[in-house]
Amino acid sequence: MKSKMYKALVAEEKNGGFVQSVKDLNTKNLPENDVLIQVQYSSLNYKDALSATGHQGVTKKYPFTPGIDAAGIVETSKDDRFKTGDKVIVTSYDLGMNTPGGFGQYISVPADWIVPLPNGLTLKESMMIGTSGLTAAIGIEKILDQHVKQKCGDVLVTGATGAVGSFGVALFSHLGFDVIAATGKMDQADYLKSLGAAKVIHRNEVAEVESKPMLSSKWVAALDTVGGKMLDAVLRQTSHNGVVACCGNVLGHKLQTNIYPFILRGISLMGIDSGIALMPDRVRIWNKLAADWKPDVLKEFFREVPLIHLPKEIKRIQKGEQAGKVLVKLQS
Numbered sequence: 001m002k003s004k005m006y007k008a009l010v011a012e013e014k015n016g017g018f019v020q021s022v023k024d025l026n027t028k029n030l031p032e033n034d035v036l037i038q039v040q041y042s043s044l045n046y047k048d049a050l051s052a053t054g055h056q057g058v059t060k061k062y063p064f065t066p067g068i069d070a071a072g073i074v075e076t077s078k079d080d081r082f083k084t085g086d087k088v089i090v091t092s093y094d095l096g097m098n099t100p101g102g103f104g105q106y107i108s109v110p111a112d113w114i115v116p117l118p119n120g121l122t123l124k125e126s127m128m129i130g131t132s133g134l135t136a137a138i139g140i141e142k143i144l145d146q147h148v149k150q151k152c153g154d155v156l157v158t159g160a161t162g163a164v165g166s167f168g169v170a171l172f173s174h175l176g177f178d179v180i181a182a183t184g185k186m187d188q189a190d191y192l193k194s195l196g197a198a199k200v201i202h203r204n205e206v207a208e209v210e211s212k213p214m215l216s217s218k219w220v221a222a223l224d225t226v227g228g229k230m231l232d233a234v235l236r237q238t239s240h241n242g243v244v245a246c247c248g249n250v251l252g253h254k255l256q257t258n259i260y261p262f263i264l265r266g267i268s269l270m271g272i273d274s275g276i277a278l279m280p281d282r283v284r285i286w287n288k289l290a291a292d293w294k295p296d297v298l299k300e301f302f303r304e305v306p307l308i309h310l311p312k313e314i315k316r317i318q319k320g321e322q323a324g325k326v327l328v329k330l331q332s
């Protein structure tokens, strides 16, 4: 195929710091992989903010185009599973980490990373969900697999206004659970209620509690997106046989806690890593998200932005100010 020029957000080091700007690139410089995809939509994730600002644990070489999410149309394929014109989703693996990502109008990826767009979802809707929605859905599936049932008690979502948290609130509520949303942004209470939260509390009500090994039970399950001290406090307030699914390290990578919630209340702590989710699991969950698990409020929590606005949105993530999902429109 003839090479093509395209637009991409490029992060690079300048004067000792990292800056991002929209540049014209050529598809001939993309890695030689099985499938070339014209990206229609991407979405902004916490990890993208790390990649865009020089976090070596995520991206090793710059200049680089971040974007761990992409939804688009197959332009060319060397793999029989995909043909020109197919609508597809790619999330995580190495996309947007060390393989140029979804903040470019083209990506070139191995066929093994690609999920065919399920019936019931548009490309745009798939990126309103994106990695953050997939992460919340993986966590909620793990909780349901442990036989946590609706109407047996409240469920908690921490970091509730964030991208993972917002989707967690919406999906839990869509599935019939009574959701407590814990947030540092009480001015976003109406937003969280519009997603289906039954109750909105300040995150300090969860985290700033006595240091006793166990406290009164407040929820049967929790999706924790924050980690650290928050996760410890969540575990100590989870009821008998409760389940906590965790995915985030907003408060750092250390977890200091105690054993009693596990051995005296039988609670389970489930880890989520959407980046290494196996392909059959991804396909199953994307298909659920296109059908029974598609929240009615999907359109409530995204803001559509062009590439050029991404540097501003990345700063909001860094300051913990992001609310809801940022959908990135790649084609004009």
Ligand SMILES: NC(=O)c1ccc[n+]([C@@H]2O[C@H](COP(=O)([O-])OP(=O)(O)OC[C@H]3O[C@@H](n4cnc5c(N)ncnc54)[C@H](OP(=O)(O)O)[C@@H]3O)[C@@H](O)[C@H]2O)c1
Pocket: 045, 046, 047, 131, 132, 135, 158, 159, 160, 161, 162, 163, 164, 165, 182, 183, 184, 185, 203, 225, 226, 230, 246, 247, 248, 249, 250, 251, 272, 273, 274, 275, 317, 320, 321, 322, 323, 324
């Ligand atoms: N394991 C995985 O597969 C996976 C996948 C996706 C994301 N993640 C991780 O999950 C976490 C959340 O991701 P995201 O995309 O939802 O990020 P995000 O949109 O930036 O949301 C993070 C939220 O955390 C809360 N927060 C910020 N600073 C805080 C503080 N000092 N104390 C307590 N809470 C604070 C805020 O919510 P409130 O103001 O509402 O409290 C914020 O909106 C990140 O650590 C990310 O790396 C993991």
